[in-house]
Amino acid sequence: MESFRFSDRVIGLVLAAGAVAYLIAAWQIPQFALDTVPVQPRVFPLALGALLLLLAVLLAIRPAGASQPPGAEHDAEADGSPEEDAGSSDAGGQARTLGRSSRPRVEVLILVGGTAAYIGLLEPLGFIPATIAFLLAGSWWFRTARLWVAATVAVGVTLAAQLGLGELLGVRLPAGVLAPLGI
Template identity: 50%
Template sequence: MESFRVSDRTLGAVIGAATIAYLVAAWRIPAFSLGTVPVQSRAFPLGLGAVLLVLSVLLVLRPGTPAVEEDDDARPDDHAIRHRTTDSRVEVFVLLAGAAAYIAALVPLGFVLATALYVIATAWWFSYERPVVAFAVGAGLAVGTQLAFAQLLSVRLPSGVLAPLGL
């Protein structure tokens, strides 16, 4: 089966266009009118859209490798690198099943533990070869997001089994 490939610039342009539409929609979110709140309802969507727009521009501007004619035998197969499966449909199914497992584990395990495990498992699936970095990113992302929601937005995320620790 031949795989479908898109250049970084094309992908960045498509993501950028979708992000602009997202930002326009986020800008139209009405502000709270029932008193003063520290963060308005459109702050998070606008911040997320701004970050995504910057990343899409960086993806478009990223220097690419020159196009080189290669033999199929000379280029390693993506599936051989991952050592997972040769069927891309199975890969998509596994990632969707992982997302479903993450959603199911969110309340019983808690946001921090479920998110850290999901990020680490996804990095493992894509054969990221530095497990310490994957663990640090997963734990840092989970704890950082938990603290941001709790401290900045006053939103409590599920604590799960870590409730006695106050997370």
């Protein structure tokens, strides 16, 4: 998680810029005659934008000592693996992540990119082929010990989901290229 930490100042400034943009958008919400609408639809967003701006500025200007909240410590605890973390940093050449890249940013980028590809292909390719491919690719990326087990689980879970949701509960999962088969 260390690779994804930013200073409170940077986060505060980004949020402040977002709050200003939010306030500008709030000003553009149309007004109504006061007798029909005593509370304009822009009032609440304006208050929220102002609050966000105030909090963002507070975050940016607060002393550096306050920038490392107990949460960061708690985070490490909640990871549940203080020994694991220590081990991974000590080990030098050993894996620091679950996947095939040892660099955390690349690992997250690949996972987000893979999920984006899955979402993008879900409708054109169909639920069954896209899900099986995603599960297989995901298991391979995370260095599964036995690819045949992963393949069995991928096919089994996908078909069970299609049957359970599609056939029993009537949830229309995209058929994609399998549409001609009547799925």
